[in-house]
């Protein structure tokens with residue numbers, strides 16, 4: 404329940420501002436007369452962040468757009484990972500893997516999934532993962548060296564690695580919240 408149904412931002416992550424900054428989105432907008440009957444229907448109510456809720460607002464594709472496949476990808480009906488890939492350089496969502504190109508493009512555009520705030524969040528998550536992996540690599544190497552520490556050359560390498568471990572660990576701790584967000 405703690406993540407935005409659209410952008411995946413966790414309410415405990417930095418920039419999210421906790422649950423007070425989250426809303427309930429009417430997937431099929433309640434302002435549209437044809438969806439009025441779904442106003443209080445649970446399956447039409449999605450937990451989402453303010454950014455996505457405000458961006459999506461009362462938008463819904465016209466019948467002409469729908470005929471061309473422009474529609475919102477429904478996060479309860481499809482797995483977003485089948486339609487969006489995070490570009491590891493730009494941290495923008497790449498829709499080239501989607502089998503529903505127009506729907507994927509429409510969703511990214513209208514919900515604002517490639518807005519600066521969403522890109523920043525993806526970038527920080529990637530940084531957190533990278534910091535964590537750095538730590539694991541260094542610890543593994545230290546561990547292997549420690550197993551044969553009788554060798555003076557290896558002992559010297561251990562001494563070289565120790566400050567690096569401390570530095571990487573400090574960086575990892577600082578970014579820990581991106582790996583294990585706490586609900587506020």
Ligand SMILES: [Zn+2]
Pocket residue numbers: 407408409410411412451452453454455456
């Ligand atoms: Zn969102």
